[in-house]
Amino acid sequence: MKIYFLSSIVLLLTLFANPIQAQAQHEKENYVVLTKKIPQLEPIFLTAETLAEEDGKNFGKFEVIICGQTVKELTDKEMMQKYINKAKEHNVELVACGFSLNKFGVDRKDISPKFRVVENGILYNLQLQKKGYTSISL
Template identity: 40%
Template sequence: MKIKSLLILVCLFLILPLQVKGQHKLPNTNYTALIKNSKSLTGALETAEELMIADPQNFGEFQIVFCGKSIHEITEANIMDPILKRIGSKPIKVIACGFSLNKFKVDRTKIPQEITTVENGILHQFQLLKKGYLNLDL
Protein backbone atom coordinates (compact mmCIF):
# COMPACT_ATOMS: atom_id res chain seq x y z
CA MET A 1 0.00 0.00 0.00
CA LYS A 2 2.83 2.39 0.87
CA ILE A 3 4.56 1.68 -2.43
CA LYS A 4 1.36 2.38 -4.35
CA SER A 5 0.87 5.72 -2.56
CA LEU A 6 4.48 6.66 -3.09
CA LEU A 7 4.27 5.77 -6.79
CA ILE A 8 1.13 7.89 -7.24
CA LEU A 9 2.78 10.80 -5.44
CA VAL A 10 5.89 10.59 -7.64
CA CYS A 11 3.74 10.52 -10.78
CA LEU A 12 1.87 13.64 -9.65
CA PHE A 13 5.11 15.50 -9.07
CA LEU A 14 6.33 14.54 -12.53
CA ILE A 15 3.10 15.56 -14.29
CA LEU A 16 2.48 18.83 -12.40
CA PRO A 17 5.27 20.87 -14.14
CA LEU A 18 3.90 19.82 -17.54
CA GLN A 19 0.48 21.18 -16.68
CA VAL A 20 1.90 24.49 -15.44
CA LYS A 21 3.96 24.95 -18.64
CA GLY A 22 0.95 24.29 -20.82
CA GLN A 23 -0.91 27.20 -19.23
CA HIS A 24 1.64 29.89 -20.17
CA LYS A 25 0.58 32.04 -23.10
CA LEU A 26 3.27 32.87 -25.62
CA PRO A 27 3.98 36.58 -26.06
CA ASN A 28 2.47 38.22 -29.12
CA THR A 29 4.61 38.28 -32.23
CA ASN A 30 4.87 41.68 -33.92
CA TYR A 31 6.04 42.26 -37.47
CA THR A 32 7.36 45.08 -39.61
CA ALA A 33 8.12 45.47 -43.30
CA LEU A 34 9.86 48.29 -45.15
CA ILE A 35 8.28 48.83 -48.54
CA LYS A 36 8.95 51.16 -51.46
CA ASN A 37 5.77 50.98 -53.59
CA SER A 38 2.06 50.17 -53.45
CA LYS A 39 2.55 46.71 -54.99
CA SER A 40 4.79 45.81 -52.07
CA LEU A 41 2.16 47.33 -49.77
CA THR A 42 -0.40 44.89 -51.16
CA GLY A 43 2.08 42.02 -50.69
CA ALA A 44 2.77 43.07 -47.09
CA LEU A 45 -0.96 43.25 -46.39
CA GLU A 46 -1.52 39.75 -47.81
CA THR A 47 1.36 38.45 -45.71
CA ALA A 48 -0.06 40.06 -42.57
CA GLU A 49 -3.47 38.52 -43.22
CA GLU A 50 -1.94 35.06 -43.68
CA LEU A 51 0.06 35.42 -40.45
CA MET A 52 -3.12 36.43 -38.61
CA ILE A 53 -4.90 33.31 -39.91
CA ALA A 54 -1.96 31.01 -39.13
CA ASP A 55 -1.58 32.09 -35.49
CA PRO A 56 -4.45 34.31 -34.34
CA GLN A 57 -3.73 33.92 -30.59
CA ASN A 58 -0.12 35.12 -30.87
CA PHE A 59 -0.40 37.71 -33.65
CA GLY A 60 0.36 41.15 -32.24
CA GLU A 61 0.57 43.86 -34.86
CA PHE A 62 2.07 44.48 -38.28
CA GLN A 63 3.60 47.85 -39.12
CA ILE A 64 4.25 48.55 -42.79
CA VAL A 65 6.78 51.38 -43.24
CA PHE A 66 6.48 53.10 -46.64
CA CYS A 67 9.64 54.93 -47.84
CA GLY A 68 11.15 55.96 -51.17
CA LYS A 69 10.29 57.71 -54.40
CA SER A 70 6.88 56.02 -54.77
CA ILE A 71 5.69 57.56 -51.47
CA HIS A 72 3.33 59.81 -53.48
CA GLU A 73 1.17 56.71 -54.07
CA ILE A 74 -0.23 57.03 -50.54
CA THR A 75 -2.12 60.14 -51.63
CA GLU A 76 -3.78 58.39 -54.58
CA ALA A 77 -7.29 57.35 -53.54
CA ASN A 78 -7.62 54.70 -56.28
CA ILE A 79 -4.59 52.91 -54.81
CA MET A 80 -5.06 53.48 -51.08
CA ASP A 81 -8.83 53.28 -50.58
CA PRO A 82 -9.07 49.53 -51.31
CA ILE A 83 -5.99 48.85 -49.16
CA LEU A 84 -7.22 50.90 -46.22
CA LYS A 85 -10.69 49.37 -46.48
CA ARG A 86 -9.12 45.91 -46.43
CA ILE A 87 -7.05 46.80 -43.35
CA GLY A 88 -10.14 48.09 -41.54
CA SER A 89 -9.79 47.44 -37.82
CA LYS A 90 -7.09 44.78 -38.15
CA PRO A 91 -3.90 45.32 -36.13
CA ILE A 92 -2.08 46.50 -39.26
CA LYS A 93 -0.65 50.01 -39.58
CA VAL A 94 0.76 51.88 -42.56
CA ILE A 95 3.52 54.29 -41.59
CA ALA A 96 4.76 56.98 -44.00
CA CYS A 97 8.37 58.16 -43.92
CA GLY A 98 8.58 61.93 -43.38
CA PHE A 99 11.98 62.18 -45.08
CA SER A 100 10.53 60.62 -48.24
CA LEU A 101 7.45 62.84 -48.07
CA ASN A 102 9.70 65.91 -47.88
CA LYS A 103 12.21 64.80 -50.48
CA PHE A 104 9.55 63.98 -53.07
CA LYS A 105 7.36 66.96 -52.13
CA VAL A 106 4.21 65.02 -51.23
CA ASP A 107 1.27 67.16 -50.08
CA ARG A 108 0.71 65.91 -46.52
CA THR A 109 -2.87 67.20 -46.50
CA LYS A 110 -3.74 64.49 -49.03
CA ILE A 111 -2.47 61.63 -46.88
CA PRO A 112 -5.38 59.53 -45.54
CA GLN A 113 -5.91 59.95 -41.79
CA GLU A 114 -5.44 56.18 -41.24
CA ILE A 115 -1.77 56.54 -42.20
CA THR A 116 0.66 57.60 -39.51
CA THR A 117 3.64 59.76 -40.45
CA VAL A 118 7.01 59.49 -38.71
CA GLU A 119 10.00 61.75 -39.25
CA ASN A 120 12.34 58.96 -40.33
CA GLY A 121 10.80 55.68 -41.52
CA ILE A 122 14.05 53.72 -41.52
CA LEU A 123 14.87 54.82 -37.97
CA HIS A 124 11.30 53.92 -36.94
CA GLN A 125 11.78 50.42 -38.31
CA PHE A 126 15.12 50.01 -36.50
CA GLN A 127 13.39 51.01 -33.27
CA LEU A 128 10.73 48.36 -33.89
CA LEU A 129 13.44 45.76 -34.47
CA LYS A 130 15.05 46.72 -31.16
CA LYS A 131 11.67 46.09 -29.51
CA GLY A 132 11.64 42.55 -30.90
CA TYR A 133 9.53 42.98 -34.04
CA LEU A 134 10.27 40.48 -36.79
CA ASN A 135 11.30 42.04 -40.10
CA LEU A 136 9.85 40.78 -43.36
CA ASP A 137 11.72 41.64 -46.53
CA LEU A 138 9.44 42.08 -49.50
Protein backbone atom coordinates (compact mmCIF):
# COMPACT_ATOMS: atom_id res chain seq x y z
CA MET A 1 0.00 0.00 0.00
CA LYS A 2 2.83 2.39 0.88
CA ILE A 3 4.55 1.62 -2.42
CA TYR A 4 1.32 2.32 -4.33
CA PHE A 5 0.85 5.61 -2.48
CA LEU A 6 4.49 6.73 -3.00
CA SER A 7 4.37 5.72 -6.66
CA SER A 8 1.22 7.78 -7.14
CA ILE A 9 2.83 10.86 -5.59
CA VAL A 10 5.93 10.49 -7.76
CA LEU A 11 3.76 10.09 -10.84
CA LEU A 12 1.70 13.20 -10.01
CA LEU A 13 4.81 15.27 -9.35
CA THR A 14 6.30 14.15 -12.64
CA LEU A 15 3.15 14.99 -14.58
CA PHE A 16 2.79 18.46 -13.08
CA ALA A 17 6.47 19.43 -12.92
CA ASN A 18 7.32 18.74 -16.57
CA PRO A 19 4.83 21.17 -18.14
CA ILE A 20 6.04 23.93 -15.81
CA GLN A 21 9.67 23.25 -16.75
CA ALA A 22 8.82 23.04 -20.45
CA GLN A 23 6.96 26.36 -20.28
CA ALA A 24 9.84 28.07 -18.49
CA GLN A 25 12.34 26.78 -21.06
CA HIS A 26 10.35 28.15 -24.01
CA GLU A 27 9.66 31.65 -22.70
CA LYS A 28 11.53 34.43 -24.46
CA GLU A 29 13.70 36.86 -22.56
CA ASN A 30 12.53 40.41 -23.37
CA TYR A 31 14.30 43.62 -22.40
CA VAL A 32 13.51 47.33 -22.28
CA VAL A 33 15.85 50.23 -21.57
CA LEU A 34 14.65 53.76 -20.92
CA THR A 35 17.35 56.34 -21.68
CA LYS A 36 17.62 60.11 -21.61
CA LYS A 37 20.95 60.31 -23.49
CA ILE A 38 21.56 59.40 -27.13
CA PRO A 39 25.28 58.46 -26.61
CA GLN A 40 24.13 55.69 -24.26
CA LEU A 41 22.78 53.86 -27.32
CA GLU A 42 26.28 52.50 -28.10
CA PRO A 43 26.67 50.53 -24.84
CA ILE A 44 22.99 49.57 -24.99
CA PHE A 45 23.55 47.93 -28.40
CA LEU A 46 26.59 46.07 -27.03
CA THR A 47 24.44 44.88 -24.14
CA ALA A 48 21.74 43.67 -26.55
CA GLU A 49 24.36 41.79 -28.56
CA THR A 50 25.77 40.07 -25.47
CA LEU A 51 22.33 39.15 -24.13
CA ALA A 52 21.32 37.75 -27.53
CA GLU A 53 24.40 35.51 -27.45
CA GLU A 54 23.75 34.42 -23.86
CA ASP A 55 20.03 33.81 -24.35
CA GLY A 56 20.38 32.08 -27.72
CA LYS A 57 17.02 31.01 -29.07
CA ASN A 58 15.34 32.34 -25.91
CA PHE A 59 16.27 35.93 -26.83
CA GLY A 60 13.08 37.83 -27.49
CA LYS A 61 12.57 41.55 -27.93
CA PHE A 62 14.90 44.37 -26.96
CA GLU A 63 13.39 47.86 -26.96
CA VAL A 64 14.99 51.21 -26.19
CA ILE A 65 12.74 54.08 -25.18
CA ILE A 66 14.20 57.56 -25.62
CA CYS A 67 12.69 60.17 -23.28
CA GLY A 68 13.44 63.64 -22.04
CA GLN A 69 15.09 66.64 -23.65
CA THR A 70 17.37 64.42 -25.74
CA VAL A 71 14.45 63.76 -28.11
CA LYS A 72 15.50 67.02 -29.81
CA GLU A 73 18.55 65.14 -31.12
CA LEU A 74 16.31 62.65 -32.93
CA THR A 75 15.79 65.28 -35.63
CA ASP A 76 19.48 65.06 -36.64
CA LYS A 77 18.83 62.42 -39.28
CA GLU A 78 22.48 62.04 -40.30
CA MET A 79 23.63 61.38 -36.73
CA MET A 80 20.66 59.15 -35.97
CA GLN A 81 21.11 57.02 -39.10
CA LYS A 82 24.19 55.32 -37.62
CA TYR A 83 22.19 54.44 -34.50
CA ILE A 84 19.28 53.23 -36.59
CA ASN A 85 21.64 50.96 -38.56
CA LYS A 86 23.17 49.56 -35.37
CA ALA A 87 19.74 49.02 -33.85
CA LYS A 88 18.71 47.00 -36.89
CA GLU A 89 21.99 45.03 -36.78
CA HIS A 90 21.39 44.11 -33.12
CA ASN A 91 17.64 43.51 -33.44
CA VAL A 92 16.81 46.46 -31.19
CA GLU A 93 13.61 48.46 -31.60
CA LEU A 94 13.92 52.21 -31.10
CA VAL A 95 10.98 53.94 -29.43
CA ALA A 96 10.46 57.67 -28.92
CA CYS A 97 8.41 59.09 -26.06
CA GLY A 98 5.53 61.11 -27.49
CA PHE A 99 5.13 63.05 -24.25
CA SER A 100 8.77 64.22 -24.52
CA LEU A 101 8.37 65.04 -28.22
CA ASN A 102 5.39 67.25 -27.37
CA LYS A 103 7.02 68.86 -24.33
CA PHE A 104 10.17 69.83 -26.23
CA GLY A 105 8.43 70.88 -29.43
CA VAL A 106 9.69 68.10 -31.71
CA ASP A 107 7.45 67.42 -34.69
CA ARG A 108 7.02 63.68 -35.24
CA LYS A 109 7.53 64.25 -38.96
CA ASP A 110 11.08 65.47 -38.21
CA ILE A 111 12.27 62.15 -36.81
CA SER A 112 12.96 58.97 -38.74
CA PRO A 113 9.99 56.70 -39.36
CA LYS A 114 12.20 53.90 -38.02
CA PHE A 115 11.33 55.19 -34.55
CA ARG A 116 8.08 53.96 -33.13
CA VAL A 117 6.39 56.67 -31.09
CA VAL A 118 4.45 55.81 -27.94
CA GLU A 119 2.35 58.42 -26.18
CA ASN A 120 4.07 58.07 -22.79
CA GLY A 121 7.47 56.37 -22.59
CA ILE A 122 7.42 55.92 -18.83
CA LEU A 123 3.98 54.34 -18.89
CA TYR A 124 4.99 52.12 -21.81
CA ASN A 125 8.09 51.00 -19.88
CA LEU A 126 5.95 50.04 -16.88
CA GLN A 127 3.47 48.20 -19.10
CA LEU A 128 6.31 46.14 -20.59
CA GLN A 129 7.56 45.34 -17.09
CA LYS A 130 4.08 44.05 -16.22
CA LYS A 131 4.42 41.75 -19.24
CA GLY A 132 7.64 40.33 -17.81
CA TYR A 133 10.26 42.46 -19.59
CA THR A 134 13.52 43.01 -17.75
CA SER A 135 13.92 46.78 -17.45
CA ILE A 136 16.53 49.36 -16.62
CA SER A 137 16.46 53.15 -16.81
CA LEU A 138 19.59 55.15 -17.55
